Amino acid sequence: xxxxxxxxxxxxxxxxxxxxxxxxxxxxxxxxxxxxxxxxxxxxxxxxxxxxxxxxxxxxxxxxxxxxxxxxxxxxxxxxxxxxxxxxxxxxxxxxxxxxxxxxxxxxxxxxxxxxxxxxxxxxxxxxxxxxxxxxxxxxxxxxxxxxxxxxxxxxxxxxxxxxxxxxxxxxxxxxxxxxxxxxxxxxxxxxxxxxxxxxxxxxxxxxxxxxxxxxxxxxxxxxxxxxxxxxxxxxxxxxxxxxxxxxxxxxxxxxxxxxxxxxxxxxxxxxxxxxxxxxxxxxxxxxxxxxxxxxxxxxxxxxxxxxxxxxxxxxx
Amino acid sequence: xxxxxxxxxxxxxxxxxxxxxxxxxxxxxxxxxxxxxxxxxxxxxxxxxxxxxxxxxxxxxxxxxxxxxxxxxxxxxxxxxxxxxxxxxxxxxxxxxxxxxxxxxxxxxxxxxxxxxxxxxxxxxxxxxxxxxxxxxxxxxxxxxxxxxxxxxxxxxxxxxxxxxxxxxxxxxxxxxxxxxxxxxxxxxxxxxxxxxxxxxxxxxxxxxxxxxxxxxxxxxxxxxxxxxxxxxxxxxxxxxxxxxxxxxxxxxxxxxxxxxxxxxxxxxxxxxxxxxxxxxxxxxxxxxxxxxxxxxxxxxxxxxxxxxxxxxxxxxxxxxxxxxxxxxxxxxxxxxxxxxxxxxxxxxxxxxxxxxxxxxxxxxxxxxxxx
Numbered sequence: 001x002x003x004x005x006x007x008x009x010x011x012x013x014x015x016x017x018x019x020x021x022x023x024x025x026x027x028x029x030x031x032x033x034x035x036x037x038x039x040x041x042x043x044x045x046x047x048x049x050x051x052x053x054x055x056x057x058x059x060x061x062x063x064x065x066x067x068x069x070x071x072x073x074x075x076x077x078x079x080x081x082x083x084x085x086x087x088x089x090x091x092x093x094x095x096x097x098x099x100x101x102x103x104x105x106x107x108x109x110x111x112x113x114x115x116x117x118x119x120x121x122x123x124x125x126x127x128x129x130x131x132x133x134x135x136x137x138x139x140x141x142x143x144x145x146x147x148x149x150x151x152x153x154x155x156x157x158x159x160x161x162x163x164x165x166x167x168x169x170x171x172x173x174x175x176x177x178x179x180x181x182x183x184x185x186x187x188x189x190x191x192x193x194x195x196x197x198x199x200x201x202x203x204x205x206x207x208x209x210x211x212x213x214x215x216x217x218x219x220x221x222x223x224x225x226x227x228x229x230x231x232x233x234x235x236x237x238x239x240x241x242x243x244x245x246x247x248x249x250x251x252x253x254x255x256x257x258x259x260x261x262x263x264x265x266x267x268x269x270x271x272x273x274x275x276x277x278x279x280x281x282x283x284x285x286x287x288x289x290x291x292x293x294x295x296x297x298x299x300x301x302x303x304x305x306x307x308x309x310x311x312x313x314x315x316x317x
Numbered sequence: 318x319x320x321x322x323x324x325x326x327x328x329x330x331x332x333x334x335x336x337x338x339x340x341x342x343x344x345x346x347x348x349x350x351x352x353x354x355x356x357x358x359x360x361x362x363x364x365x366x367x368x369x370x371x372x373x374x375x376x377x378x379x380x381x382x383x384x385x386x387x388x389x390x391x392x393x394x395x396x397x398x399x400x401x402x403x404x405x406x407x408x409x410x411x412x413x414x415x416x417x418x419x420x421x422x423x424x425x426x427x428x429x430x431x432x433x434x435x436x437x438x439x440x441x442x443x444x445x446x447x448x449x450x451x452x453x454x455x456x457x458x459x460x461x462x463x464x465x466x467x468x469x470x471x472x473x474x475x476x477x478x479x480x481x482x483x484x485x486x487x488x489x490x491x492x493x494x495x496x497x498x499x500x501x502x503x504x505x506x507x508x509x510x511x512x513x514x515x516x517x518x519x520x521x522x523x524x525x526x527x528x529x530x531x532x533x534x535x536x537x538x539x540x541x542x543x544x545x546x547x548x549x550x551x552x553x554x555x556x557x558x559x560x561x562x563x564x565x566x567x568x569x570x571x572x573x574x575x576x577x578x579x580x581x582x583x584x585x586x587x588x589x590x591x592x593x594x595x596x597x598x599x600x601x602x603x604x605x606x607x608x609x610x611x612x613x614x615x616x617x618x619x620x621x622x623x624x625x626x627x628x629x630x631x632x633x634x635x636x637x638x639x640x641x642x643x644x645x646x647x648x649x650x651x652x653x654x655x656x657x658x659x660x661x662x663x664x665x666x667x668x669x670x671x672x673x674x675x676x677x678x679x680x681x682x683x684x685x686x687x688x689x
Contacts, residue, residue, distance in 0.1 A: 013375050021425040028428035031435045051370045051379075058337070058391070059377065061369060092466045101466075134337060135330040135387035184335065290336035294387060 007239070007282035008289070012275040014052035016268030022048060023267055039073065040066030053278060055133060056289060063137075064130040072126070080115045084108050117151040118144045128181055136292050141187075142180040150176060167201045168194030170223070178231055184292040192230035197223060214248075221247050228281065234292075236285030242277070250276050325397045327378075329353055332387020342392060344400050349380070351390065361390075363401070363408035371395060372413045439570060448562040452555045457502055457522065460558060464522030468508060471518065472526055478509040480685045486673060490542050493672070494549060497615040503552055507545070515630070517544050519551035521558055532682050534629060538672045539613075539622020546609035546616075546623070554608065556601045606652055610659045614666035620656070622672075627653045 026041030043066050050062035088108035091101040121144035128138040154169035171194035178190040197219075204219035221244045228240035254269035329340040329351065339354040348362035361382050369389070371378030378398060380390045395415045402409040487507045495501050503523035514528040525548045527541075535541045551557065597605070613620050631649040 015374060018373055021422070024425055024429045024432065028432040028435070031432060031439070047370075048373065051373075051376055059370060059379070061379070092462070096462070132387070134335040135332040135389050136335050137387075290334065292335040294333050 007284045008056050008236075008287075010278040010281045011054040012052055012271075012278040013054065014049060014271045014274065016265075016271040019045065019048065019267035019271060020264075036070075039069040042066075043069055049274070050131065053274070055283075058134050061132045062130055063132065064126070068126075068130075076119070080111060084111050084115075087111070113152070114148075117148045120144075120151075121147050124177065124181075133183065134292075136184040136294050139182045139295065140180055141182060142176065147176060163205065164198075164202065167197040170194065171197070174227060182295065183233070185295045186234050186292050189232050190230055191232075192226060197226060217248060217251070218244050232285075233283070234287045236283050236287035239282050239284050240277075241280040241282075246276065246280070322396065322400070325392050325394055327390055327392035330387065330389045330391070332389070337391075340390060342390060342397065344397065344404055346404050348405075349390070349401075363405050363411065366411065368398075368412050371398065374418075436570070440567065444563055444566045444570070447566060448559040451562050452559040455555070455558050460555075461522030463561075464520035464524045467520050468524050468526065471520075472508050472510045476510050476512065478511050478529065478685060483509065483681065483685050486538075486676065486681065487541075490538060490545060490672065491549075493616050493618070494542065494546050494612055497612050498553065501553075505549060505552070517548050519548040519557065521552065521555075521561075523552055525549070525552075532685075535626060535682075536629075536679065537622055537625075538676070538678050539619045540626035540629075541622075542616075542618050542672060543609065543613060543620075543623025543626050546612040547605045548609075550605040550608040550612065551597065551601070554601070554604060556597050556605070559601075560597065603652075603655070606656060607659060610656050611663070614660070614663050617667040617670045618672055619669040620660045620666075624653060624656050624660075627656065 022041075022045050026038065026045070029037040030041060043062070043064050046064060047062045050060045053060045085108075087104040090096075091104040121140070121142070125140040128140045131138045150172055154165070154172065157165040158169055171192050174192060175190045178188050181188045200219055200222050204215040207215040221242055224242055225240050228238040231238045250273060254272060257265040258269050323343060325342045325344075327340050327342055328337045330337050338357075341352045343350040343352075345360075348360050349366070350358070350360050352358050361380075365382050366380050367382075369379040369381050370376050371392075378392045378395055380392075382388045395413075398412050398415060401412050402414060484507075487509075491505045491507065495503075495505055505523045505525060507525045507527055509527050509529060509532065511529045513530045515531045515534055516528050517531055518526040520526065525545065527544070531544065532541065535544075610620060610623060613623055627649055631653065
């Protein structure tokens with residue numbers, strides 16, 4: 001059974017109604033605790049969503065806690081949120097000279113640029129380390145410092161090339177994010193190249209306005225399929241069978257649902273989106289799923305590394 | 318539900334590798350007795366077991382032992398939970414009662430109703446109360462800072478009318494009005510902007526913005542005094558500061574309702590920067606009218622000026638009757654009625670003294686225009 005060649009499937013059992021109920025209770029408890037409960041509420045929802053995702057008969061688990069989420073938020077506010085707002089707004093508030101206002105705004109902008117790579121890596125590391133399948137924890141084993149250079153250089157090039165560099169940057173970024181992600185002692189691998197998608201990207205850009213941006217959705221689908229198709233673990237490759245038609249229908253129905261219910265249908269939209277993605281995802285190839293080992297070092301180290309200082313849980317997607 | 322069932326089938330994960338083993342689970346009074354397919358046996362006492370999953374429809378029960386050890390038992394049938402709860406009432410609180418799911422639905426429904434009630438109360442009473450509490454405690458220096466930035470935006474240097482004589486005259490009117498306020502914490506000043514708009518704005522901190530065409534619409538200094546008194550009241554009653562607090566709090570509430578705990582703080586403070594779009598509530602406009610008129614009377618200025626100016630505005634066809642309910646500005650006819658009532662109700666006001674004796678107001682305004 002362990003080394004079969006059958007495609008291994010993902011499933012999602014979540015229900016929009018249950019999620020909606022959770023959001024309601026979160027809202028209520030959040031309001032009466034003046035917002036404090038939101039951190040615990042968010043963990044509860046994540047635990048539910050993770051627990052409704054299944055791979056090869058076993059569900060995923062989320063191990064985050066409300067306390068960690070709250071602490072992460074406090075750290076972010078203390079080291080970024082408050083300095084960012086202070087530098088940006090205080091000079092104006094205190095009626096300081098124009099020079100100070102400009103300096104403050106520049107400082108805010110720099111802080112923001114520093115913050116994004118830290119937050120992207122920090123939140124990925126946090127979420128992976130709090131995710132497990134069959135009891136084996138995931139992890140991310142690189143520091144945000146090694147991402148920072150790529151992030152800055154990449155974005156500068158994107159601006160200079162009026163966006164044409166984007167597929168190349170995406171490939172490098174995806175490689176960094178994917179190849180440093182582990183489940184237990186097994187790492188994921190990515191062998192995608194920016195050049196493969198450049199043609200499609202350029203075409204999508206050119207046709208963006210005439211097709212009312214539908215070409216961008218087409219590119220997004222192409223990229224999703226490419227990304228999964230070039231991600232592998234222990235020699236087995238992922239495969240996504242999403243299609244433009246399927247995604248278009250999904251987004252359209254979701255959009256109309258949420259619009260006509262003034263946002264109430266959002267949990268159902270969320271469930272539909274996750275289900276669509278997972279129903280169309282498989283892992284192909286002979287891989288011994290029983291042979292993944294827990295990497296105890298990774299589990300405890302997350303609390304001790306200096307890099308984990310900014311281990312935060314952000315909804316940066 | 319088969320009450321006679323004593324063993325359940327499931328599988329076991331040892332937390333060291335991803336390999337799973339079939340297991341037979343037999344609940345006892347003290348804990349779970351487990352026999353694995355490879356012959357291994359062990360007992361988990363209820364105190365060391367945590368239920369991680371299995372509280373929702375379709376979710377298999379996942380029981381874990383110890384902290385992060387990763388050892389887990391997964392069972393499809395939630396009846397096991399019921400059996401565990403029955404066998405050890407002391408440990409029952411650790412495990413989910415599948416029968417609770419119905420009650421949970423009702424509790425969720427009540428929570429929804431309570432949320433609406435709490436949300437609306439906060440919006441309607443809580444936030445205004447908070448604003449009234451905080452606004453008087455905001456330092457005047459902060460207000461001045463905000464006002465100065467806004468002034469720079471709304472009255473760019475090249476658009477300001479700088480006429481020494483006009484400024485002196487405006488200063489005289491302001492002093493006469495401000496003298497009626499004991500221990501006035503604000504130093505008022507007027508900036509005239511050369512634009513064909515009939516309007517005036519009060520900025521936090523004491524700065525008042527008046528547009529040229531409003532000046533030209535006034536026939537006498539008493540009319541302008543009425544407008545200035547109204548604007549001064551907006552400043553004195555801290556309406557702008559209250560607006561800022563309310564708008565930020567409302568933004569915070571909305572962010573909370575949409576479930577965004579991380580961004581709410583930043584968003585709330587960001588909306589505090591949207592001074593230019595601030596509008597006063599109807600109550601605040603009425604208060605400014607009322608207190609402004611009282612200020613006029615106390616300063617010994619002829620109140621007919623203020624009333625006449627409102628008539629002129631009304632004559633310019635500001636808004637049709639049916640908009641009265643939607644607009645935050647009370648209809649002009651109503652405002653005039655109220656102003657007249659205050660005058661009638663204040664027979665003991667000091668006798669009106671001429672505001673600027675010896676000054677030809679219309680000529681003054683005309684000359685200022687020509688200078689530009």
